[in-house]
Amino acid sequence: MDIAAKMETLSREDLLHFRQMGYLVLPRMLDNIRCDELLSFSRQQLEALTPPLEYEVDVRYPGSPIGQSGEGSKTVRRLLEAASRDPSLKNLGLDSPISAVIIELFGSEDETLMSQCHHNCIMTKDPGFSSDTLWHQDNRYWSFEEENLISAWIALGPENSGNGGLKVIPGSHGLDFESECFDKDLFFRTDLIKNKTLLKNCKQVELGKGDVLFFHSRLLHAADRNRSDETKVSLVFTYHLENNLPIKGSRSDGLPSLRVGAIPLAINAK
Ligand SMILES: O=C(O)CCC(=O)C(=O)O
Structure with missing residues (x-):
């Protein structure tokens, strides 16, 4: 898996879009060959149930199979620790046009690091037993000093409303919410009028194969279950700055973050 991801340079419009909306889609950062290699690797790992894994039953979201031994109980949701599964995945996360975009989006002199915890994963959505x-x-999942992380969500195939692609509330990363806006599990409540009004701005993010969605950890987002016939596979990496550290002892602190290679955008990646 050594075919380069396509080089990207952020325009002023791209940067402005990310700052104002909290997300940015860059099309075709990975070509079809690279996506197919990553897909075939992911399918092998899925078939072999290569640990560490998160199963749909673990999250208990609406639609998740119930019980550790019932039908669908072996449906994988995340192949965790993606960067440790193959050197090419580590390279893609740490030393590629994708990580170069992340550095630009942070726009900081401080070093950028990639977390090895949780969202460093191959995310799968199985048509049979996926959930909403x-x-x-x-930040529901992350425990960092500051709510300032950025994820890169790499679509290895099309993502849309039919197969459980992400929906976002543009600009929500910049809003301050009172704690009552969230339920006890830190999901955004849909029964409050003020929340309902905001949710009317929902936008379905349509991704093509090889597109990358960059989004801020404060951006409100959601996704439905997969109603297509094919498993959806995406690769996700999450980044933070060196001066924004995980809270000691939290799940975000379970593995050390890795330093991102600061390759300039103009120089091609391996
Ligand atoms: O694909 C999904 O169901 C949503 C995943 C998600 O929002 C997340 O991992 O934060």
Whole structure:
């Protein structure tokens, strides 16, 4: 898997879009050959149930199979620790046009690091037993000093409303919410009028094969279950700055973050 991801340079419009909306889609960062290699690797790992894994039953979202031994109980949701599964995945996360875009989006002199915890994963959505992910900010999962992380969501095939692609509330990363806006599991409540009004701005993110969605950890997003016939596979990496550290002892602190190679955008990646 050594075919380069396509080089990208961020325009002023791209940067402005990310700052104002909290997300940015860059089309065709990976070509079809690269996507197919990553897909075939992911399918092998899925078939072999190569640990560490998160199963649909573990999350208990609407639609998740129930019970550790019932039908669908072996449906994988995340192949965790993606970067440790193959050197090419580590390279893609740490030393590629994708990580170069992340550095630009942070726009900081501080070093950028990639977390090896949780969202460093190959995310799968099986048509048979997938679930609905309710509205949330990713800070629900992360415990960092500051709510300032950026994820790169790499679509290895098309992602849309039919197969459980992500929906976002543009600009929500910049809003301050009172704690009552979220339920006890930190999902954004859909029964409050003020929340309902905001959710009317929902936008389905349509991704093509090889497109990358960059989004801020404060951006409200959600996704439905997969109603297509094919498993959806995406690769996700999450980044933070060196001066924004995981809270000691939290799940975000379970593995050390890795330093991102600061390759300039103009120089081609391996
Ligand atoms: O694909 C999904 O169901 C949503 C995943 C998600 O929002 C997340 O991992 O934060």
